[in-house]
Amino acid sequence: MKVKCPTCGKEIEYSSANPWRPFCSERCKLIDLGEWASDGYVIEGDPGSADRMTPEELESVARYTAEREERKGGRRR
Numbered sequence: 001m002k003v004k005c006p007t008c009g010k011e012i013e014y015s016s017a018n019p020w021r022p023f024c025s026e027r028c029k030l031i032d033l034g035e036w037a038s039d040g041y042v043i044e045g046d047p048g049s050a051d052r053m054t055p056e057e058l059e060s061v062a063r064y065t066a067e068r069e070e071r072k073g074g075r076r077r
């Protein structure tokens, strides 16, 4: 029996030999479950770009994020 992967539409054999059925792969299953994006995977942008940031850059990003959060909180108060 052939089924179409709900995520990418690829036709696959629906059998017990496929542990990801009805998906074609683990990747498609994770995407459908919404775990792909939330589990540390990076789809957009340059993968590994964070690794190449200097400690100073990481600190400034952290500071910027903290400031933004502070401003948001201040408006609420």
Ligand SMILES: [Zn+2]
Pocket: 005, 006, 007, 008, 009, 010, 023, 024, 025, 028
């Ligand atoms: Zn698929």
